[in-house]
Amino acid sequence: xxxxxxxxxxxxxxxxxxxxxxxxxxxxxxxxxxxxxxxxxxxxxxxxxxxxxxxxxxxxxxxxxxxxxxxxxxxxxxxxxxxxxxxxxxxxxxxxxxxxxxxxxxxxxxxxxxxxxxxxxxxxxxxxxxxxxxxxxxxxxxxxxxxxxxxxxxxxxxxxxxxxxxxxxxxxxxxxxxxxxxxxxxxxxxxxxxxxxxxxxxxxxxxxxxxxxxxxxxxxxxxxxxxxxxxxxxxxxxxxxxxxxxxxxxxxxxxxxxxxxxxxxxxxxxxxxxxxxxxxxxxxxxxxxxxx
Amino acid sequence: xxxxxxxxxxxxxxxxxxxxxxxxxxxxxxxxxxxxxxxxxxxxxxxxxxxxxxxxxxxxxxxxxxxxxxxxxxxxxxxxxxxxxxxxxxxxxxxxxxxxxxxxxxxxxxxxxxxxxxxxxxxxxxxxxxxxxxxxxxxxxxxxxxxxxxxxxxxxxxxxxxxxxxxxxxxxxxxxxxxxxxxxxxxxxxxxxxxxxxxxxxxxxxxxxxxxxxxxxxxxxxxxxxxxxxxxxxxxxx
Numbered sequence: 139x140x141x142x143x144x145x146x147x148x149x150x151x152x153x154x155x156x157x158x159x160x161x162x163x164x165x166x167x168x169x170x171x172x173x174x175x176x177x178x179x180x181x182x183x184x185x186x187x188x189x190x191x192x193x194x195x196x197x198x199x200x201x202x203x204x205x206x207x208x209x210x211x212x213x214x215x216x217x218x219x220x221x222x223x224x225x226x227x228x229x230x231x232x233x234x235x236x237x238x239x240x241x242x243x244x245x246x247x248x249x250x251x252x253x254x255x256x257x258x259x260x261x262x263x264x265x266x267x268x269x270x271x272x273x274x275x276x277x278x279x280x281x282x283x284x285x286x287x288x289x290x291x292x293x294x295x296x297x298x299x300x301x302x303x304x305x306x307x308x309x310x311x312x313x314x315x316x317x318x319x320x321x322x323x324x325x326x327x328x329x330x331x332x333x334x335x336x337x338x339x340x341x342x343x344x345x346x347x348x349x350x351x352x353x354x355x356x357x358x359x360x361x362x363x364x365x366x367x368x369x370x371x372x373x374x375x376x377x378x379x380x381x382x383x384x385x386x387x388x389x390x391x392x393x394x395x396x397x398x399x400x401x402x403x404x405x406x407x408x409x410x411x412x413x414x415x416x417x418x419x420x421x422x423x424x425x426x427x428x429x430x
Numbered sequence: 431x432x433x434x435x436x437x438x439x440x441x442x443x444x445x446x447x448x449x450x451x452x453x454x455x456x457x458x459x460x461x462x463x464x465x466x467x468x469x470x471x472x473x474x475x476x477x478x479x480x481x482x483x484x485x486x487x488x489x490x491x492x493x494x495x496x497x498x499x500x501x502x503x504x505x506x507x508x509x510x511x512x513x514x515x516x517x518x519x520x521x522x523x524x525x526x527x528x529x530x531x532x533x534x535x536x537x538x539x540x541x542x543x544x545x546x547x548x549x550x551x552x553x554x555x556x557x558x559x560x561x562x563x564x565x566x567x568x569x570x571x572x573x574x575x576x577x578x579x580x581x582x583x584x585x586x587x588x589x590x591x592x593x594x595x596x597x598x599x600x601x602x603x604x605x606x607x608x609x610x611x612x613x614x615x616x617x618x619x620x621x622x623x624x625x626x627x628x629x630x631x632x633x634x635x636x637x638x639x640x641x642x643x644x645x646x647x648x649x650x651x652x653x654x655x656x657x658x659x660x661x662x663x664x665x666x667x668x
Binding site for chain 1: 478479480499500502504505510512516517519521525529530532533535536537541582586
């Protein structure tokens with residue numbers, strides 16, 4: 139098999155892997171503040187994509203739809219926080235696991251009823267014609283995924299490191315009682331993290347829709363891969379999810395090329411099992427040093 | 431400044447505080463002493479809102495604050511340096527101090543510039559922290575973490591400071607340094623409520639003291655009065 143084809147498939151897979159990384163990053167955001175994650179995150183990706191598509195179909199230009207779609211994603215994140223997470227956390231229960239799955243199922247049924255079960259194309263002004271870079275053909279859409287994922291993660295990382303509110307985020311993550319003693323409202327911080335997580339899901343939906351089309355099940359496979367990425371990379375390393383996402387995406391491409399397209403999902407699960415067996419805190423998980 | 435009336439609080443079904451009352455006047459240092467398990471830390475946690483009292487009143491500057499979330503109470507000007515120090519281990523020492531100023535600093539940009547004066551004051555009080563400002567708080571020694579916890583409380587420009595066991599687990603020479611700092615803050619007019627195992631050291635710096643047993647105050651008075659009380663002498667100062 140010529141090398142150029144292998145490289146081509148690995149690069150396309152890696153770019154798709156960035157989307158897994160972005161969804162996994164959304165898990166990290168809420169895990170940091172509340173030690174909880176939204177198991178219905180895939181439905182947020184899908185519903186945000188459908189809402190954006192509906193807005194485009196009303197005739198709004200793409201670039202006006204993007205911020206609206208992101209805002210809608212953030213609102214959905216808040217809905218999840220309010221309905222599935224807040225009460226469970228207040229009672230120190232793990233009920234958010236089941237509740238977030240249920241809210242996700244609700245979004246799924248709602249989407250099927252409102253928009254139907256068919257996959258629909260997502261129009262975009264970004265050119266889909268391939269460009270040759272170093273012998274590999276990359277489409278404008280794929281580049282938009284690369285730029286979009288890195289931009290949104292970069293912005294959120296700058297927020298976390300350079301603003302006092304971002305440091306408060308990390309303080310809640312480290313010790314939420316002590317953070318409350320500083321005047322940081324733990325509940326507002328958790329809300330903010332869910333809004334950001336929803337926004338990130340919407341970014342993933344808008345970036346990936348033109349490539350995969352929009353349908354109720356568009357994110358079901360993606361969310362499994364995002365879980366694998368989050369577990370393998372650990373729930374506290376933004377850099378880790380990008381690296382693991384890219385590697386996983388490339389491996390998926392290669393698996394379907396060499397073994398058969400039915401094996402596309404295998405690398406994610408193999409990586410997940412290996413990671414759990416060898417390093418359950420994640421390859422990039424921090425072990426906090428603590429002196430007493 | 432702080433009035434606590436008939437406070438009841440506990441964890442789940444077990445009631446730890448059964449009617450604690452105490453008063454801290456502005457500009458004074460009040461010590462709260464007692465054996466392990468008497469309810470000193472629970473009193474502190476119920477005052478600052480980390481736990482919700484089941485009955486009773488907490489007045490901060492005349493304003494009832496019982497039942498408010500700890501973050502609201504903190505924003506009203508009460509700084510609680512908790513038992514076990516509770517520094518933010520994965521953040522740098524300086525970030526810990528900046529978070530201390532969360533209640534008055536701008537939340538997004540320009541907070542470093544605004545905090546510069548207060549930071550300089552804390553570094554002047556604890557030169558060790560200035561040396562270690564970029565080190566992660568979790569890697570500091572116990573004494574340095576205690577300084578950081580006190581410095582972080584000071585950064586909030588508090589009206590009232592609660593210090594819970596500032597000497598816990600520290601070497602004697604560091605304990606002396608901590609008490610030197612407390613005396614210096616007192617000289618600057620800071621109002622403090624101090625919980626201490628080292629009753630003698632606490633009474634030396636306090637204007638007024640309360641002795642707790644089994645969830646209530648059993649004796650109160652000036653340190654001189656407590657020093658003459660035979661029960662207190664036998665139990666805590668022996």
